[in-house]
Amino acid sequence: MTENKKVNASNEQEVKRETLTTRQGHPVMDNQNIRTIGNRGPATLENYHFIEKISHFDREEVPERVVHARGSGAFGYFETYGKVGDEPVEKYTRAKVFSGAGKKTPLMVRFSTVAGAKDSPETARDPRGFAVKMYTEDGNWDLVGNNLKIFFIRDAMKFPDMIHAFKADPASNVPNPQRMFDFVSRTPEATHMITFLFSPWGIPATYRHMQGSGVNTYKWVNEKGEAVLVKYHWEPKQGIRNLTQEEANAIQAKNVGHATQDLYEAIERGEYPEWELFVQIMTDDYHPELDFDPLDDTKLWPEDQFPWLPVGRMVLDRNPVDFHAEIEQAAFGTGVLVDGMDFSDDKMLQGRTFSYSDTQRYRVGANYLSLPVNAPKAPVRTNQHRGQMDIRNPKESGEDPHINYEPSMLGGYKEENKENRAPHHPLYNATAMSAPIDRPNNYGQAGHTYRSLDDWERDELIKNLSEALAICDNRIQDAMIYHFKQADEDYGRRVKEGIEQVMYEIQEMKKENQLPGRESGKSKFGQGT
Numbered sequence: 362m363t364e365n366k367k368v369n370a371s372n373e374q375e376v377k378r379e380t381l382t383t384r385q386g387h388p389v390m391d392n393q394n395i396r397t398i399g400n401r402g403p404a405t406l407e408n409y410h411f412i413e414k415i416s417h418f419d420r421e422e423v424p425e426r427v428v429h430a431r432g433s434g435a436f437g438y439f440e441t442y443g444k445v446g447d448e449p450v451e452k453y454t455r456a457k458v459f460s461g462a463g464k465k466t467p468l469m470v471r472f473s474t475v476a477g478a479k480d481s482p483e484t485a486r487d488p489r490g491f492a493v494k495m496y497t498e499d500g501n502w503d504l505v506g507n508n509l510k511i512f513f514i515r516d517a518m519k520f521p522d523m524i525h526a527f528k529a530d531p532a533s534n535v536p537n538p539q540r541m542f543d544f545v546s547r548t549p550e551a552t553h554m555i556t557f558l559f560s561p562w563g564i565p566a567t568y569r570h571m572q573g574s575g576v577n578t579y580k581w582v583n584e585k586g587e588a589v590l591v592k593y594h595w596e597p598k599q600g601i602r603n604l605t606q607e608e609a610n611a612i613q614a615k616n617v618g619h620a621t622q623d624l625y626e627a628i629e630r631g632e633y634p635e636w637e638l639f640v641q642i643m644t645d646d647y648h649p650e651l652d653f654d655p656l657d658d659t660k661l662w663p664e665d666q667f668p669w670l671p672v673g674r675m676v677l678d679r680n681p682v683d684f685h686a687e688i689e690q691a692a693f694g695t696g697v698l699v700d701g702m703d704f705s706d707d708k709m710l711q712g713r714t715f716s717y718s719d720t721q722r723y724r725v726g727a728n729y730l731s732l733p734v735n736a737p738k739a740p741v742r743t744n745q746h747r748g749q750m751d752i753r754n755p756k757e758s759g760e761d762p763h764i765n766y767e768p769s770m771l772g773g774y775k776e777e778n779k780e781n782r783a784p785h786h787p788l789y790n791a792t793a794m795s796a797p798i799d800r801p802n803n804y805g806q807a808g809h810t811y812r813s814l815d816d817w818e819r820d821e822l823i824k825n826l827s828e829a830l831a832i833c834d835n836r837i838q839d840a841m842i843y844h845f846k847q848a849d850e851d852y853g854r855r856v857k858e859g860i861e862q863v864m865y866e867i868q869e870m871k872k873e874n875q876l877p878g879r880e881s882g883k884s885k886f887g888q889g890t
């Protein structure tokens with residue numbers, strides 16, 4: 362018996378444990394020592410168990426999400442109220458997930474930050490992702506939202522540039538806010554989102570204490586095929602809590618995963634977080650009475666004109682059993698709608714809808730929809746088979762093994778009868794073009810949001826912007842001050858003064874020329890003693 366085996370034998374527990382096997386089902390006789398020529402010699406190539414073990418390890422990670430890489434998630438259910446406000450929900454949508462008061466639909470949620478890598482701090486000033494996948498009786502419905510209700514840009518064409526600017530410098534890999542403000546200063550429609558992001562709303566205290574929003578505009582379609590525009594909002598029953606930069610720094614000094622930990626531990630304790638789902642509804646037209654385009658996702662729909670109507674609630678009551686299988690490989694997309702829902706002409710929504718499943722075919726694989734977390738609980742009867750990791754069990758599927766095409770007179774699947782579900786037919790009569798929308802109104806709501814903040818939130822906003830902008834090129838500073846002034850004169854003036862103050866303080870600190878840390882370790886190592 363080798364030394365290692367002797368040690369293991371003496372540590373043997375009383376507990377009855379199953380035998381470790383290889384992935385081929387063979388019992389593993391030695392999981393500590395590779396096979397060598399003599400006990401000091403070179404390794405042999407036929408070490409099947411070792412080579413399988415190490416080569417599987419080499420492939421353990423899938424690529425992280427290109428955005429929203431850092432996240433955590435949980436499972437639970439959605440319970441519909443069966444009505445929207447005081448009206449029957451069927452007036453607006455035939456989606457079964459909303460019909461029948463008290464009906465529960467299982468779901469999973471993934472919360473995330475946006476710009477950081479997979480293990481980056483969860484205290485980042487960054488929007489938070491709020492993606493919900495409902496396993497409805499009519500197939501899956503994904504509502505891929507954020508905590509904030511608006512976005513930086515209104516055209517999908519700009520998204521890759523925006524994300525490049527928000528991530529670390531491609532040469533040095535150093536995060537640098539100047540890159541972000543360089544982009545934003547040339548993107549006036551971002552002024553509203555920047556106002557939220559640099560206020561305490563840019564650092565939610567935990568995932569349990571933040572709102573969620575679909576951000577983009579969708580459609581609801583009723584039995585007659587009539588559509589309305591709809592926006593979705595999640596309101597946390599736990600209340601809303603945000604952090605100042607100082608509070609976030611203190612948490613980050615001790616814990617880079619506080620939000621994941623908070624969610625996981627709350628659910629383990631049986632404190633199940635809950636959100637109420639509200640919708641805002643608008644007729645599907647140009648709305649000339651508004652000073653903005655309702656399909657512009659940099660805008661809020663004013664609550665006094667478009668009230669928040671409750672439609673149901675969501676409870677999270679189960680943690681993942683395996684993070685990789687159930688959360689990392691989860692795949693959400695804005696194209697994943699059920700009957701009774703449709704896309705609006707929101708240009709961001711349209712651009713997003715291609716991107717999600719495209720990245721998931723690369724990130725997870727062509728058959729990503731077969732994984733338990735992504736597979737619908739409604740029956741799947743498709744001819745889209747084969748590809749790598751096709752895990753169907755043809756014997757159990759009950760499919761006609763000969764007919765993998767449609768239409769057919771011999772068998773296989775048939776299309777749904779159209780008459781059962783009146784289609785929604787939007788009508789277009791316009792010239793194809795690449796052009797910005799009318800009514801951009803880039804500053805009006807930004808100014809209103811600035812004035813609506815509590816005093817401590819506004820002070821925090823000015824401080825955070827001043828500190829971030831103080832290290833930027835002065836052309837970027839001037840452009841940003843201009844945008845804030847357009848939103849509100851006081852806003853621009855205070856940021857300008859704040860930047861000047863921080864720049865002065867930086868100059869003073871530079872005079873002291875301090876390096877971090879203390880001098881240490883001189884001549885103690887590397888002397889061969």
Ligand code: HEM
Binds near residue numbers: 518720
């Ligand atoms: C994740 C693209 C805008 C919310 C992602 C991913 C891509 C992407 C490629 C990674 C998906 C994956 O690997 O599974 C885009 C594009 C956008 C856009 C092209 C604009 C044109 C938005 C907006 C929101 C949003 C406006 C908020 C409403 C999310 C969320 C995730 C995500 C929450 C993480 C989903 C998860 O937890 O797996 N986005 N996105 N995105 N996006 Fe977007």
